[in-house]
Amino acid sequence: MQEIDRLIQLLARLPGLGPRSARRAALDLVRKRESLMRPLATALAEAADAIRTCSTCGNLDTADPCHICTDERRDPTLICVVEQVGDLWALERAAGFKGRYHVLGGVLSALDGVGPEDLTIAQLLARVGGDSPVTEIILATNLTVDGQTTAHYITERLAESGVRVTRLAHGVPVGGELDYLDDGTLSAALKARQAL
Amino acid sequence: MQEIDRLIQLLARLPGLGPRSARRAALDLVRKRESLMRPLATALAEAADAIRTCSTCGNLDTADPCHICTDERRDPTLICVVEQVGDLWALERAAGFKGRYHVLGGVLSALDGVGPEDLTIAQLLARVGGDSPVTEIILATNLTVDGQTTAHYITERLAESGVRVTRLAHGVPVGGELDYLDDGTLSAALKARQAL
Numbered sequence: 001m002q003e004i005d006r007l008i009q010l011l012a013r014l015p016g017l018g019p020r021s022a023r024r025a026a027l028d029l030v031r032k033r034e035s036l037m038r039p040l041a042t043a044l045a046e047a048a049d050a051i052r053t054c055s056t057c058g059n060l061d062t063a064d065p066c067h068i069c070t071d072e073r074r075d076p077t078l079i080c081v082v083e084q085v086g087d088l089w090a091l092e093r094a095a096g097f098k099g100r101y102h103v104l105g106g107v108l109s110a111l112d113g114v115g116p117e118d119l120t121i122a123q124l125l126a127r128v129g130g131d132s133p134v135t136e137i138i139l140a141t142n143l144t145v146d147g148q149t150t151a152h153y154i155t156e157r158l159a160e161s162g163v164r165v166t167r168l169a170h171g172v173p174v175g176g177e178l179d180y181l182d183d184g185t186l187s188a189a190l191k192a193r194q195a196l
Numbered sequence: 197m198q199e200i201d202r203l204i205q206l207l208a209r210l211p212g213l214g215p216r217s218a219r220r221a222a223l224d225l226v227r228k229r230e231s232l233m234r235p236l237a238t239a240l241a242e243a244a245d246a247i248r249t250c251s252t253c254g255n256l257d258t259a260d261p262c263h264i265c266t267d268e269r270r271d272p273t274l275i276c277v278v279e280q281v282g283d284l285w286a287l288e289r290a291a292g293f294k295g296r297y298h299v300l301g302g303v304l305s306a307l308d309g310v311g312p313e314d315l316t317i318a319q320l321l322a323r324v325g326g327d328s329p330v331t332e333i334i335l336a337t338n339l340t341v342d343g344q345t346t347a348h349y350i351t352e353r354l355a356e357s358g359v360r361v362t363r364l365a366h367g368v369p370v371g372g373e374l375d376y377l378d379d380g381t382l383s384a385a386l387k388a389r390q391a392l
Contacts, residue, residue, distance in 0.1 A: 001258055003247060015217065030256055039206055044233055044236055044237035045237040046199050048229050050199045051200060051226055060200065062197055067197075084223070
């Protein structure tokens with residue numbers, strides 16, 4: 001069956017699905033042909049047509065500029081820099097941030113041959129320069145070696161712009177148990193201890 | 197973004213994907229719009245149109261009867277009874293069986309209210325009756341309580357047909373280590389020990 005083999009092959013390329021779970025998913029889809037399989041086909045085609053990358057911040061949306069960049073109620077003086085669109089979504093779900101975003105599209109990585117020109121760093125500098133209203137850049141790259149290298153690089157590049165550069169606080173996750181935390185997080189939380 | 201939210205919701209209904217991995221999959225799909233997203237949409241729509249259930253054995257195929265039921269080289273005297281199409285696929289991958297199949301579509305379950313009329317047991321009896329060429333039924337239901345109950349029920353229903361009823365051998369899996377096996381498998385393997 002060419003049709004089902006092709007479907008399984010494509011499903012197996014989704015992150016989180018392997019060959020075995022792709023087969024299970026394909027069988028489940030055929031079983032739910034009208035309630036899941038056809039709606040999913042339609043949703044994929046519609047999303048592929050409708051979704052574009054915001055030319056300002058790199059977010060995914062049906063509009064360009066995206067609804068965050070055009071939202072007048074959001075603070076235009078504040079830009080939060082993230083690696084990927086998924087990170088932007090995570091911050092939006094947390095719903096505490098009312099500024100704008102900038103999606104880098106990855107991190108600097110000597111190993112993977114990713115240089116500054118492969119990321120949207122030039123676009124970020126352009127958003128800060130000239131008569132821009134931006135006064136603070138919050139670096140929210142991941143706490144990996146590459147993420148922190150990227151944060152340092154951007155900090156240096158922003159040095160002469162006069163804009164304030166901050167980063168997310170490091171520490172004990174809310175709901176986290178000390179016993180299960182890695183040493184790095186614990187020592188960071190100790191160093192950044194706060195008066196009660 | 198309505199389009200991406202709807203896509204994530206549908207992806208999260210696939211077995212093996214939860215809300216978090218559905219978001220990751222959706223982002224990955226948008227990133228691979230032409231190489232994965234559109235082909236997957238097409239493959240889903242094509243498979244939904246093309247695939248049907250074989251009215252003889254219950255297999256999924258683009259033809260009815262399916263290519264296994266119409267394959268002249270396969271032994272028509274032998275029917276292997278499985279719970280689901282996935283089990284049929286697993287046996288086909290093992291590639292040792294050259295008879296035909298019968299997919300029950302589930303197992304008898306008092307708890308879930310599944311009775312004989314919810315499975316294709318009547319169709320199986322019809323395939324055995326009359327001037328049918330079938331001489332042996334291999335019961336390959338799973339080694340669960342419900343699977344074995346179903347096997348017993350089918351054995352009883354087949355008693356007066358005169359057809360030979362067998363089941364898959366139980367024992368130590370090839371490559372399995374005794375230390376990691378459950379007691380049931382070990383004692384079954386001991387009881388069914390074979391002379392060298």
